[in-house]
Amino acid sequence: MSLLGRLLVAGAGAAAARYLLREVRTAPVGPDLERTNFRGRTVTLAAGPALAAGAAGAGAFGAGSVPAGAATLVAGLASGAVGLYDDVVGARPEQRTAKGFAGHLAALRQGRVTAGLVKVVGVGAAGLGAAALLAADPTVRGHRHRRGQGPLRGAVDVLLGAGVVAGTANLVNLLDLRPGRAAKSGLLFGAPLLGGVHGGIAAGAVGAAAGLLPADLDEQVMIGDSGANALGAVLGVGLAARTGPVGRAAALAVLAGLTAASEKVSFTQVIGRTPGLRELDELGRRTD
Structure with a gap:
């Protein structure tokens, strides 16, 4: 795709997300999506489904093939949907006690299925579906190599792709703790992926x-789990589409390491203590 083509796709994504934000915000369900952010301001979660649909739709339109476009839709829309479920149901008092993946597993051992666990399973399934679609796409890097390998190695490659999609979705969501942070992360993650067929x-x-x-x-809106998961999942499809088994394994190792670190270390504290990251994180954010 040419530079002009990518610019048009990006413009379509921006226009679609902004239009959908207005539509969701003014819909009958709009008041139910209002929340209070970390500074006590009233914001709306309408930006989450707007971002999910805008990113998935525009990304699918800009994909270099039909299977890759379908993978983008599956990953973005499904991740956005289960993220929205967690945004709405996970806000209930009985759901708030389970924190992190370990907390969701502990609740499951007690016989409770948390909204967070539904989201984890849903994002994983979305990643698996997207990776399966990419595996049949001749325009995806490594496809010729995959054609000659056995079913076991092919399955491993699909699982690696699923891990990349789900891991990227989770990582962007982990960063969604301050206004604009997840969206900025999406811009930084996405910039190196703008070249190539996909x-x-x-x-x-x-x-x-x-x-x-x-x-x-x-601080007018909050993208929530719906927007953050969908944004990361679409970028994960873009990353998986341009990498073979080795590249996917390396990306997954980095994603898994960062996810494990988030269970022990506060990303907000790390960003606040790191010059450059701190200024970038605060750039454009209101201070009053």
Whole structure:
């Protein structure tokens, strides 16, 4: 895809996300999506489904093939849907006690299925479906190599792809603790993925995130789990589409390491103590 094509896809993603934000915000369900953020301001979670649909739709349109476009839709829309479920149901008092993956597993051992666990399983399934679609795509890197390998190695490659999609979705969601942080992370993650046959996937996600970033920074909206998971999942498809088994394994190792670190270390504290990251994190955010 040409540079002009990627710019058009990014613009479509931004326009779609902003339009959908207005539609969801003014819909009958709009008041039910209002929340109080960490500073006590009233914000709306309408940006979450708007970002999910905008990123998935524009990314699918910009994909270099039909299977890759279908993978983008599956990953983005499904991850956004289960993220929205967690945003709504997970806010209930009985759900708030389970924190992190370990907390969700502990609740399951007690016979309780948390909204967070539904989200984890849903994002994993979305990643698996997307990776299976990519495995049949001749435009995806490593496809020729996969054609000659046995079913076991093919299955491992699909699992690696699923891990990349789900891991990226989870990582972006882990960063969604301050206004604009997850959207900025999406822009940074997406920038290196804009080239190549499937660069339009990342362009759609980047455009949708950029379109909602001003409202996010101004604390008018919150993208929540719905938007963060979907943004990461679409970018994960873009990453999986341009990597073979070795690249996917390396990416998954990094994602798994960061996820494990998040259970022990506060990313917010690390960002606050690191020059450069701190200023980038605060850039454009309201201070009053």
